[in-house]
Each structure stands twice: as C-alpha cells, then as structure tokens.
Amino acid sequence: MQTLPNQVKKLLDIENALNQTAIVAITDTNGVITFVNDKFCEISKYTSDELIGRTHRIINSGYHDESFFKGMWETIKKGETWKGEIKNKAKDGSYYWVDTAIVPFMNLEGKPYQYVAIRYNITERKALEEKQLQRMIEDPVTGLSNFSHLESKVQQMMLKEIEFHLLYINIDHFKGINESLGVYQANQILKLVGDRIKGVFNEIDAVISRVHGDDFAIVLPSAAPINQIVDTLHTYFKEPIVHLHHSYYMTLSIGLTAFPALSSNFQELMQSAFYAVNQAKSTGKNTCVSFHQDMNININRKLEMKNCMHQSILYHADLNRAGLNTDQQKDFIMHYQPQVNRKGEIISFEALVRWHSPVFGTVSPAEFIPLAEETGLIVPLGYVLFEEVLKDLSIFKKAYGDTIQVGFNLSLEQFFHPPLLKRLKELCNQYGVRSQNIKIEITESISAKSPKEVIHLMKQFRDFGMEIELDDFGTGYSSMQHLKNFPITCLKIDQSFVRDIIHCNKTQALVNSMLYLAQELELDVIAEGIETLEQYEYLLQKGCGCFQGYYFGKPQAVESYKY
Structure with a gap:
C-alpha cells in the first residue's frame, strides 16, 4: 500500500507530465475557467490572470456553430467524456487547432462539479490537411x-x-x-x-x-x-x-x-x-x-441517329465485303444528278447519297451529313459510298461510254484523312475503274486550312488522274490567291446565285464575273440549281460550259440510267 507522500508525488508527476505535453484548463460547471497551465497561456497568448474567471468564449474563433457546442455540453453534463477538434482564436488574432478531451469530475452524488480539458496542438496537421483538401477541390x-x-x-x-x-x-x-x-x-x-x-x-x-x-x-x-x-x-x-x-x-x-x-x-x-x-x-x-425540353428531344434523336448510322455503315460495309449488290438490302442508296454540256449531252453525274434508316425511315442529307461530320462517321461513311459509286460506274459506262465521269463529294475530314488516297487507289483497282472517271468535289471551306497542305494533297489527286472541282463557289472562303495556286479543274457556281439570276442585276454581275474569271484561269464551269429554261439560256449565252439542275433531271438511282 502506497503512503500518502508517495500518492502526492505520483499526482505531481502526472501533473508535471501533462503540463509539459498538453494544454490544460479546468472550469466549473458553468464553464468559468478556474485553472490554466503555461501551455494554455503560450498558445492562446493570454496570461492566466486574463483567462481565470472568464469562459472559453474569450478564445472562440467563430468557426463552429451553436450546435457544435450544444452537443459538447450535453455530453459532459451527463458525466461522459467529450472528444473533438476545436479551432480557437488567440489574443493576437491568429488561429490554432486543438485536439480536445473534456473529462467531467463527479461528486459523491454522481454529478459533475468541474471539467478538466486536456488539449494537444494540431495546427500544423490541420494546415497540411487543408492543403491536401485544397488540392482535391x-x-x-x-x-x-x-x-x-x-x-x-x-x-x-x-x-x-x-x-x-x-x-x-x-x-x-x-x-x-x-x-x-x-x-x-x-x-x-x-x-x-x-x-x-x-x-x-x-x-x-x-x-x-x-x-x-x-x-x-x-x-x-x-x-x-x-x-x-x-x-x-x-x-x-x-x-x-x-x-x-x-x-x-x-x-x-x-x-x-x-x-x-x-x-x-x-x-x-x-x-x-x-x-x-x-x-x-x-x-x-x-x-x-x-x-428547354425540346433540346433534350433533339439531342436524344441525334444520339440515337448516330448509333443507327453507325450500324448502317457497318451493315453496308459487310454487304460490300460479301459481294452483295442488291439495293433493296442497303440502307444507303446513291442517287445521281446529270450534268450536261452546251449541246445538252450528259457528260457526267454528281453522286448524292440517300439514307433509308430502319429506325427513322428516310432521313434528309441535310440532317445526317452534318451529324456524320460532327461525330467522325463521315470518314467510314465516305469509303462505303465511294465503293458504291465505283460499282455503279459500270452501268454508266454501258449507257454513256467509257469517258463518263462521276463527281464524288469529300468533306474536310475526309479530304485530310491520311490514308484517303491510298484507299481510293485500292478501291479503283479492286473494281477496275480508271481514276479519270472520278471527279473529286470539295467545298471552299478547304481554303481555311493550310494552303501548302491543301495544294500538296490536290496535286496527289491530280497526279493519280482525278479532276478536282471547287463546289459551292462564291459562298465561302475562296480568294484570288487560292484560285491561282490550287490545282483545280472546275468551278461549280452555287445554286444560290442561279436562283435569282434572271431578276437580279447584282447576281448577274457576280455570275458574269465568275464566268470571266474561270475563262481567264482556264477552268471549266458547272452552274448548279438550274430549274428554268430562262436560267439555262442566260448562262448558255454568257458562255457557261456545263449545267446541272432539275431542268435537266432530278437525282435518281443508277437503275434509271440503264439502257
């Protein structure tokens, strides 16, 4: 059994250890501070005289809400130890964090008569946690x-x-x-x-x-x-x-x-x-x-249409690989609009695609072509359609002779696809089609890209034997410098100019200038969108060399041109 001096020494040793390592405060049941050790004064920057007789509100940082302290008081009043982390404010305005345990001391009646708070400085740890949290958010x-x-x-x-x-x-x-x-x-x-x-x-x-x-x-x-x-x-x-x-x-x-x-x-x-x-x-x-909700409907339609288009491309490619050529089985059908010379003779066609989706039915090119370009499907779609054109060319040759040509539209994405020319050569060889039977149509937007790269690619097509037509001329990015340098063979005057050429003097002046420019640059010209005899006669009289539009024939499937 320990003697009283030994017990006192033991208690003093515990107190000394706490004072060396912990921040200690004692309060009465109302929270009034009755004792603080040196470490409390050191971290709070207050003297013991400034703290004793006050409550902990003197170091309240305002960080914690009322419910935080309400929960703490409910716990210790029941005689239970409360543990938690508290942010306090020192006298100089600085903030510090303490890991806290508040221990109720009970009287003989089992009720608290004082509370001993033992705290440890965790300011550095909390700063590190805050930095880590900051990096996370x-x-x-x-x-x-x-x-x-x-x-x-x-x-x-x-x-x-x-x-x-x-x-x-x-x-x-x-x-x-x-x-x-x-x-x-x-x-x-x-x-x-x-x-x-x-x-x-x-x-x-x-x-x-x-x-x-x-x-x-x-x-x-x-x-x-x-x-x-x-x-x-x-x-x-x-x-x-x-x-x-x-x-x-x-x-x-x-x-x-x-x-x-x-x-x-x-x-x-x-x-x-x-x-x-x-x-x-x-x-x-x-x-x-x-x-607005209509956008949701439109986006859902686009998403579903993209998936359907992807399936149609895969299905179409599988049919081509299998050597099947039954149009009724295909989702994509090529239609061809004739292009005639000054004598009214058909000398070429423009290939135009039609999509008959199993889900959406007939889908307008004005809807699915931009979607294909937006989603990147335009590249695989282009190869599938080019293969169809090559297969249909045998029918055109029988009907119009070996020199008949078909114009095939290439988008920007297709034109700059690295393996494009190699793949087109392979397909031409596979179907026994001469490159001279194919005309490549590109739009003026091609001019927005690097001119050197465009010229390099165009020359490769020309060296292979394919003609290059600049489609929708007058509506986009063209400049005189591009027309001089690009190795194109033909300008296609956009139908927006042809539409009101009879009644608009300004349009006539623009079209006349285009025709003169093409003549001086030794370029062929195709006028698109001709629907009336008056339009045809005006352009004929002004020296236009080739014509396309509903006046000469609507786009039709290849079977319509069989003899």
Whole structure:
C-alpha cells in the first residue's frame, strides 16, 4: 500500500507530465475557467490572470456553430467524456487547432462539479490537411474549384432543396490557341480567363469552377440577375486577354439551366447545361441560350441517329465485303444528278447519297451529313459510298461510254484523312475503274486550312488522274490567291446565285464575273440549281460550259440510267 507522500508525488508527476505535453484548463460547471497551465497561456497568448474567471468564449474563433457546442455540453453534463477538434482564436488574432478531451469530475452524488480539458496542438496537421483538401477541390490551372468540388456543392444544395441557376461557359475557338501556343502557354491564358470570370462575381455569392478544358461552370442563387450577369460577362471579354505582350480576343458561348425548374439531379443539370451551350455554339457562338425540353428531344434523336448510322455503315460495309449488290438490302442508296454540256449531252453525274434508316425511315442529307461530320462517321461513311459509286460506274459506262465521269463529294475530314488516297487507289483497282472517271468535289471551306497542305494533297489527286472541282463557289472562303495556286479543274457556281439570276442585276454581275474569271484561269464551269429554261439560256449565252439542275433531271438511282 502506497503512503500518502508517495500518492502526492505520483499526482505531481502526472501533473508535471501533462503540463509539459498538453494544454490544460479546468472550469466549473458553468464553464468559468478556474485553472490554466503555461501551455494554455503560450498558445492562446493570454496570461492566466486574463483567462481565470472568464469562459472559453474569450478564445472562440467563430468557426463552429451553436450546435457544435450544444452537443459538447450535453455530453459532459451527463458525466461522459467529450472528444473533438476545436479551432480557437488567440489574443493576437491568429488561429490554432486543438485536439480536445473534456473529462467531467463527479461528486459523491454522481454529478459533475468541474471539467478538466486536456488539449494537444494540431495546427500544423490541420494546415497540411487543408492543403491536401485544397488540392482535391482546386483546379491546378486556374485556382478555381474543380469539377469534383462543383458536384459536391451542387449535391448539397439539391439535398437542401435550394433553388439555383447554373451558367455553363465555353471559350469559343480556344482550340486554336491550344494548338498554336501549346498546352503550357494555353493554360497560362486559361488562368487569366478564370481570373476575369471570377472578377464578374466579386459581389455575388457564386461557386465558380473549371469543368475541364476551356469549359467553366458558375452556380448562382435563383434571385441573381441572370440577364445582367450574362451581359456583364460578354462585356468583360470585349477587352483582349493580354499574355506575354500579345492580345487574345475571346468570346463566350453560354448555356443556362436551373434547379429544380429544368433538372432534378446533378446528371440532368450538367446534361441540360451542355445541351444549351452546344446550341449557343451552333447558332453562331458569343451568345447565351437557355435550356428547354425540346433540346433534350433533339439531342436524344441525334444520339440515337448516330448509333443507327453507325450500324448502317457497318451493315453496308459487310454487304460490300460479301459481294452483295442488291439495293433493296442497303440502307444507303446513291442517287445521281446529270450534268450536261452546251449541246445538252450528259457528260457526267454528281453522286448524292440517300439514307433509308430502319429506325427513322428516310432521313434528309441535310440532317445526317452534318451529324456524320460532327461525330467522325463521315470518314467510314465516305469509303462505303465511294465503293458504291465505283460499282455503279459500270452501268454508266454501258449507257454513256467509257469517258463518263462521276463527281464524288469529300468533306474536310475526309479530304485530310491520311490514308484517303491510298484507299481510293485500292478501291479503283479492286473494281477496275480508271481514276479519270472520278471527279473529286470539295467545298471552299478547304481554303481555311493550310494552303501548302491543301495544294500538296490536290496535286496527289491530280497526279493519280482525278479532276478536282471547287463546289459551292462564291459562298465561302475562296480568294484570288487560292484560285491561282490550287490545282483545280472546275468551278461549280452555287445554286444560290442561279436562283435569282434572271431578276437580279447584282447576281448577274457576280455570275458574269465568275464566268470571266474561270475563262481567264482556264477552268471549266458547272452552274448548279438550274430549274428554268430562262436560267439555262442566260448562262448558255454568257458562255457557261456545263449545267446541272432539275431542268435537266432530278437525282435518281443508277437503275434509271440503264439502257
């Protein structure tokens, strides 16, 4: 049995150990401080005289809400030890974190008569945790919150049934900056873009996030003046972003959605925002579009149509590989519109595709061709259709002779597809078709690409023996320099000029200039969209060499041209 002096020594040793390692305070049942050790004074920057007789409100940082302390008091009043982490405020205004255990001391009646708080300084650990958390929720490029943090915040708001708006922002044409400057410099510019967006919302409670790439999202209270905010965003970006002494002018496409009016969960919210911003980009960019349910229907139709088109391409390719040539079995059917010379003789055709989908029925080329280009299906579709043209050429040769030609349209994606020419050569050899029977039609938008690359590719086609026609002339990017350098053989005057050529003096002047220009450059000319005798006679008299339009024949399947 220990003697009383030994017990006292043991207690003093425990007290000394606590004072050396822990922050200790004792309070009465009302929370009034009756004792603090030196470590408490050291971390709080208060003297013991300033602390004793006061409550812990003197070091309250305001970080924790009332419910936090209410739970703590309910626990210790029941005689149970409370444990937790508390953020406190020192006398000099600095903040510190302590890992805390509050132990009630009980009287003979089993009720607390004082509380002993034992704390350990965890400020450094909490700072490290905060940095780690910051890395988890912060976008490393812009310093804004990242997509994960956006999702977390939105989910919390949805659970609390808080109404809000969401702006989805895409930087128009930023891909060009990325490609020309490289990822590092483009990221520096994105940081400046993020700073400018953030500047719009200095006085508004908003969650501003970078979603990915050049896409940003802003969550705003439902009462926020959305139209005014959108106008301010566009106004802010009228001034260029300046980086390394260079100015970069940027515009914003913005999609607007809301909870719960236009979405019921996070996935629907982001999907509706994405639909809206895509609509803004497709209607000219630098604008804002609000989501509506019709967009959902249209997008679902496009998605289903893409899948159906993919299946049709695969099915069609399988039929070609199997050597089957029964049009009734095919989803894609080629129609051909005749092109006649000045004598009215058919000398060539333009190949035009028709799609009879098992799901959608007959789909207009104006709908499925842009979708194929948008989704990248235009490349495999092009090879399938080219193969059909080669098979149909044998029928045209029997009817119109070996010199008959067929014009085949190539999109930008097809024209720049690396294995294109090699594959076309292989198909021509496979079906025994001379390259001279094929004319390649490209649009003026080709001029937007690198002229050297375009000229190089065109020369390869010409060396193979294929003629090249510039389609829709006068409607796009053409310049006199391109016409001089591009090794094309023919200009096709767009039907928009032919349509009102009889009644519009300005149109006549433009068409006459095109015909004169082609003659001087020794280029053939095909006028498209001729529907009346008057149009034909006018163009004939002005020296046009070839004609195409409903006046000479509608596009028809190859069987219509069999003799």
